[in-house]
Amino acid sequence: MEFRQEWLHEVRKAQKKAYVPYSKFKVGAYLLTKDGKDFHGCNVENAAYGEAICAERTALVSAIAQGYQPGDFAAITVTTDAAEPSSPCGACRQVLKELCDDDMPVFMTNPAGDIIKMTVAELLPLGFSGKDLN
Amino acid sequence: MEFRQEWLHEVRKAQKKAYVPYSKFKVGAYLLTKDGKDFHGCNVENAAYGEAICAERTALVSAIAQGYQPGDFAAITVTTDAAEPSSPCGACRQVLKELCDDDMPVFMTNPAGDIIKMTVAELLPLGFSGKDLN
Amino acid sequence: MEFRQEWLHEVRKAQKKAYVPYSKFKVGAYLLTKDGKDFHGCNVENAAYGEAICAERTALVSAIAQGYQPGDFAAITVTTDAAEPSSPCGACRQVLKELCDDDMPVFMTNPAGDIIKMTVAELLPLGFSGKDLN
Amino acid sequence: MEFRQEWLHEVRKAQKKAYVPYSKFKVGAYLLTKDGKDFHGCNVENAAYGEAICAERTALVSAIAQGYQPGDFAAITVTTDAAEPSSPCGACRQVLKELCDDDMPVFMTNPAGDIIKMTVAELLPLGFSGKDLN
Numbered sequence: 296m297e298f299r300q301e302w303l304h305e306v307r308k309a310q311k312k313a314y315v316p317y318s319k320f321k322v323g324a325y326l327l328t329k330d331g332k333d334f335h336g337c338n339v340e341n342a343a344y345g346e347a348i349c350a351e352r353t354a355l356v357s358a359i360a361q362g363y364q365p366g367d368f369a370a371i372t373v374t375t376d377a378a379e380p381s382s383p384c385g386a387c388r389q390v391l392k393e394l395c396d397d398d399m400p401v402f403m404t405n406p407a408g409d410i411i412k413m414t415v416a417e418l419l420p421l422g423f424s425g426k427d428l429n
Numbered sequence: 430m431e432f433r434q435e436w437l438h439e440v441r442k443a444q445k446k447a448y449v450p451y452s453k454f455k456v457g458a459y460l461l462t463k464d465g466k467d468f469h470g471c472n473v474e475n476a477a478y479g480e481a482i483c484a485e486r487t488a489l490v491s492a493i494a495q496g497y498q499p500g501d502f503a504a505i506t507v508t509t510d511a512a513e514p515s516s517p518c519g520a521c522r523q524v525l526k527e528l529c530d531d532d533m534p535v536f537m538t539n540p541a542g543d544i545i546k547m548t549v550a551e552l553l554p555l556g557f558s559g560k561d562l563n
Numbered sequence: 564m565e566f567r568q569e570w571l572h573e574v575r576k577a578q579k580k581a582y583v584p585y586s587k588f589k590v591g592a593y594l595l596t597k598d599g600k601d602f603h604g605c606n607v608e609n610a611a612y613g614e615a616i617c618a619e620r621t622a623l624v625s626a627i628a629q630g631y632q633p634g635d636f637a638a639i640t641v642t643t644d645a646a647e648p649s650s651p652c653g654a655c656r657q658v659l660k661e662l663c664d665d666d667m668p669v670f671m672t673n674p675a676g677d678i679i680k681m682t683v684a685e686l687l688p689l690g691f692s693g694k695d696l697n
Numbered sequence: 698m699e700f701r702q703e704w705l706h707e708v709r710k711a712q713k714k715a716y717v718p719y720s721k722f723k724v725g726a727y728l729l730t731k732d733g734k735d736f737h738g739c740n741v742e743n744a745a746y747g748e749a750i751c752a753e754r755t756a757l758v759s760a761i762a763q764g765y766q767p768g769d770f771a772a773i774t775v776t777t778d779a780a781e782p783s784s785p786c787g788a789c790r791q792v793l794k795e796l797c798d799d800d801m802p803v804f805m806t807n808p809a810g811d812i813i814k815m816t817v818a819e820l821l822p823l824g825f826s827g828k829d830l831n
Contacts (some may be wrong), residue, residue: 580761580764582761582767610826611791616750616754621761624750624759628714657743657745658743691745
């Protein structure tokens with residue numbers, strides 16, 4: 296799936312909702328499903344830092360809670376206020392691996408509108424998955 | 430806020446959406462906001478067990494991603510298929526503490542419809558919070 | 564088990580090892596086993612805030628990795644630089660519940676040497692555990 | 698740093714200490730510091746699946762709690778009982794990124810003694826780090 300400029304607007308709207316009293320580092324995510332629905336995600340921090348939940352995971356679990364299932368997703372876009380586009384953290388890559396197709400695109404962007412595209416598989420090479428458990 | 434019987438139906442609907450290929454233990458959450466909107470939550474597991482996200486947190490971050498803020502929540506109900514009502518895990522209690530009023534009720538229920546009510550503060554006595562960080 | 568003054572010295576030593584470039588909030592833990600061995604713990608943060616690991620869990624998993632098993636622990640002491648003794652976060656309470664006896668004491672202390680004592684069960688009332696899964 | 702056969706024996710010893718009542722999937726880690734000390738790690742699970750801690754992180758935080766600092770590590774070896782060598786999960790890759798050199802080798806092995814080698818940077822391409830936060 297190719298990137299569309301209107302997603303920049305959506306991911307910025309998502310980012311505004313971030314709850315980040317500790318880092319002040321707002322992250323937004325914009326998730327599209329294969330059937331054309333979309334979900335916003337933002338990071339939700341905690342005084343106990345380890346209980347923070349990232350924007351990418353917020354968007355993904357929101358979709359699951361509305362009835363979507365692994366494999367139903369078409370693309371995700373992520374933004375922060377950093378000068379360079381930031382990538383998903385490791386835990387988010389693991390959740391993307393679990394819930395999304397290996398070739399699903401992850402678009403990373405920044406305030407200047409630069410875009411970096413990587414697939415889920417590229418972000419977690421030789422990724423750990425359920426087949427390792429069997 | 431007092432428990433309403435129709436919430437049992439909603440939390441069961443939320444529970445059905447759980448993604449639990451590893452534990453087979455489906456959890457549902459039903460979150461109400463003070464302005465009358467509601468959110469479903471379910472647990473979303475991962476082959477890497479530590480990356481699992483619980484039903485309560487799924488519901489809460491879904492609401493934040495739609496623009497709700499800490500303090501906007503009125504009640505949450507949780508259910509599983511265990512014989513006795515199950516309580517939120519520690520990480521969920523920490524996220525409830527961060528995002529909800531101390532006296533917000535948490536209703537725990539089971540397939541038989543038994544109800545246990547505790548407040549957020551009762552679930553995390555002497556809870557760690559942002560004021561500890563200052 | 565009663566608190567011993569020399570533990571204050573040990574938990575301060577543990578605290579010094581904290582890796583906290585993001586919060587600057589150093590936490591130390593001092594864990595004792597029933598057979599008299601001890602383990603230091605400190606918080607280990609991450610640029611991805613959600614991947615932080617707390618002092619209490621660091622001490623507990625260090626002990627497990629050296630061969631100790633659930634039920635082998637006698638007491639844990641925790642300290643920070645906050646004016647009031649801080650309590651373990653929810654995730655740590657959940658791990659304490661899994662690995663320690665319900666009546667094991669958790670001692671919370673501060674730079675002034677004040678002590679608050681609670682048991683594992685008191686910190687996670689009606690705690691979620693493996694029996695809920697069956 | 699090149700792989701040494703005796704590490705297979707050590708990582709197997711570490712693996713035996715895993716606490717895995719839920720997955721039954723034992724993981725071992727064997728961490729070496731640049732000054733020649735070593736640390737065992739094993740996974741430590743929880744009834745609340747999301748509170749599980751992996752073998753790699755257990756080894757790393759054990760070392761930090763004994764005074765080691767980011768950059769002090771030389772190599773880590775990981776093993777499971779799966780037929781193919783398993784890789785670290787995303788959260789572990791993020792913690793490796795935070796605490797280890799980008800070119801530190803991660804050796805993945807299996808019961809047959811096959812070895813796959815990747816660096817920390819290869820496991821988390823374009824990895825998120827503290828410089829993104831500034």
